[in-house]
Amino acid sequence: MSLTAADRERSLVDWLRARRRVAIGFSGGVDSAYLAVVARRALGVDDVLAVIGRSASYPAEQWATAREVAAGFDVTVVELDTDELNDPRYAANPSNRCYFCKTELWSRLVPLAQARGFATTIDGTNADDLSDYRPGAQAAREHGVESPLAELGFTKVDIRERSHALGIPTWSQPSSPCLSSRIPYGTSVTPQRLGQVEQAERALRALGITDDLRVRYHDDLARIELRAEALTYWLAPERFDELRDAVTAAGFARVALDLRGFRSGSLNVLHGVTTA
């Protein structure tokens, strides 16, 4: 008999109670928000520490969401600055870029947690992530970070379902990987480029786009990915001007709309790291 999401949550509570105290790598995304709230309910306020790593690749909106969730569910938060862009191995943007980012994150976060008496550090990696190309997961393993959602078989659907049940506002939030994921491998990651992407996506959100959305950086050209079902709406003559104007205001000379629509890991496909 297959487990329900509620069954998995009961297992997660047991898993957390066996560790007694946990520090969480907390981005405010769907997965880590759920994990933080369940941990807070299972362990109490003193035995959960949510740690936000802030850097240029971390969207400001995501930070605001993280703080909102923490405040709403009485989760203790600590912020630390990370500086992965200062690592030339990261800034050069190889296909294993995430490994260097997560190495920077965990090498700061884990000692911080241990200094505060948290022997266990966990992250929000889920079971779906295990089938994707995730070089950052290696860095987590190297630093002893555990991933209970993946270990207990939580899918993204499970996490959204239980988040909804618990009243966590991120339950319907689109996935939100770091801004560097918009820049093709081999194109260097710079604060200016990340800023362009973030500004363009913010402008598109201001047009009312609430679903999955990415602005992919291709030098002078920005390629917008929207949910496939939304393409017909936005390709109407009176509307695609709005998309273009929003994105050119962020400093892109040219704007194009992807005809397939949003796909997670799109640039992995473009560079042959994964298949479509």
Next chain:
Amino acid sequence: MSIRRETPGGQPPLEGALAERGLVVKVESRAGLAVLIADAATVARLGDVELRRTALALAREHGFSHVAIELRSDTGGLPRIDAPVSRD
């Protein structure tokens, strides 16, 4: 990033294939990404799901994993990429 027409001179294969389906565009190739460049009326026609599927399938047949339509501010004429690739 290298940007080129699909082939120097003549009608590139994907452009020709799209034209046969009534979709008159220029194709700018950026590695696995095909950027379609067209007038505003053609952009609007791509609001049709079936036409998009056709364009995606043809692009895939021609080795492109991604296809995007440029959203241009000028609604008349085709872009500079339409100019001859070389001149005497």
